[in-house]
Amino acid sequence: MAEQQPTGEDFGFDFYHYDPSQGAATLFVVIFALSTAMHGYQLVKHRTWYFIPFFLGGICEALGYAGRIIASTETPDWTLGPYVMQTILILIAAAMFAASIYMVLGRLVRLLQAEHLAIIPVRWTSKIFVTADVISILMQGAGGAMLAIAETMDAFQAGENIIVAGLFVQLAGFGVFIAVAGVFYARITKNPTRAADTVDIPWRSYMWVMFGSTALILIRSVFRLIEYLQGNDGYLMSREVYLYIFDAILMLVVMILYNVYHPSRIIITSKASKNDGFQSVYSSEVELQTV
Structure with missing residues (x-):
């Protein structure tokens, strides 16, 4: 006979303070799966390997809401497995999106x-922010793992505390990244390079998509942080609608934005040299591909 999974009663509280909506979870599983499938196609077709974390984030979203479908079939005797499944996967998905978005800035x-206009050298930009993001993912994953193996309420709360710490790291990374990207955009707008004036691609649109997607992830992360700080019986965690408004919908918009403005559409072949201290482009080929 299979060992029975722990329930909320084993920890002295309910995993959910509402009946998880099967319809809402199913809808988002389908939409996330479709967007993720498109990202997979774009990834393979254009060999945009640095967008693998983004693709994996989409898989996490779809599987996370699948966990909520399972939970909806267990009402009111929810078990730990589906709860931890949806908690971990939905949490780390946004951080995986961010890992790829961070690398977009360096390519732009x-x-x-315009390397001379960047606050941080391009060779370090991705390394710094992706490292912070990986730390955030590991912390949130470790916190989720503690939830999965917790046998006492204290152990369960310790896992939640680690998740909160991971969210703080994520927010700090987002804040610095937005500042770095914002300064670069202001500088390139005020003092455009020759390439900025002549390149045959809507780079400003890509910048604004990057700003918009980062802002959406930032809003979502602030929501999740407040949610966890309020605790299991807090206002936000007690109402399912906020999960969909401030997490599911926002992350879906991020995924669709990058379906439309996928970085794989940019292919650059350039040859540059130095002349009297200025960099001039002798040849630059930019092709805007359709998906």
């Missing part, structure tokens, strides 16, 4: 031949 800087 190179596209515009």
Whole structure:
């Protein structure tokens, strides 16, 4: 006979303070799966390997809401497995999106031949922010793992505390990234490079998509942080609608934005040299591909 999974009663509280909606969870599983499938197609077709974390984030979203479908069939005797499944996967998905988005900035800087306008050297930009993001993912994953193996309420709360710490790291990374990207955009707008004026691609649109997607992830992360700080019986965690408004919908918009403005559409072949201290582009080919 299979060992029975722990329930909320084993920890002295309910995993949910509402009946999880099967219809809402199913809808988002389908939409996330469709967007993720498109990202997979774009990834393979254009060999945009640095967007693998983004693709994996989409898989996490779809599987996370699948966990909520399972939970909806267990009402009111929810078990720990589906609860931890949806908690971990939905939490880390946003951080995985961010890992790929961080790498977009460096490629845009190179596209515009504007390394001298960046606060942080391009070779370090992705390394710094992706490292912070990986730390955030590991912390949130470790916290989720503690939830899965917790046998006491204290252990369960310790897992939640680690998740909160991971969210703080994520927010700090987002804040610094937005500042770095914002300063670069202001500088390139005020003092455009030759490439910025001549390149045959809507780079400003890509910048604004990057700003918009980062802002959406930031809003979502603030929501999740407040949610966990309020606790299991807090206002936000007690009402399912906020999960969909401030997490599911926002992350779906991020995924669709990058379906439309996928970085794989940018292909650059350039040859540059130095002349009297200025960098000039002798040849630059930019092709805007359709998906």
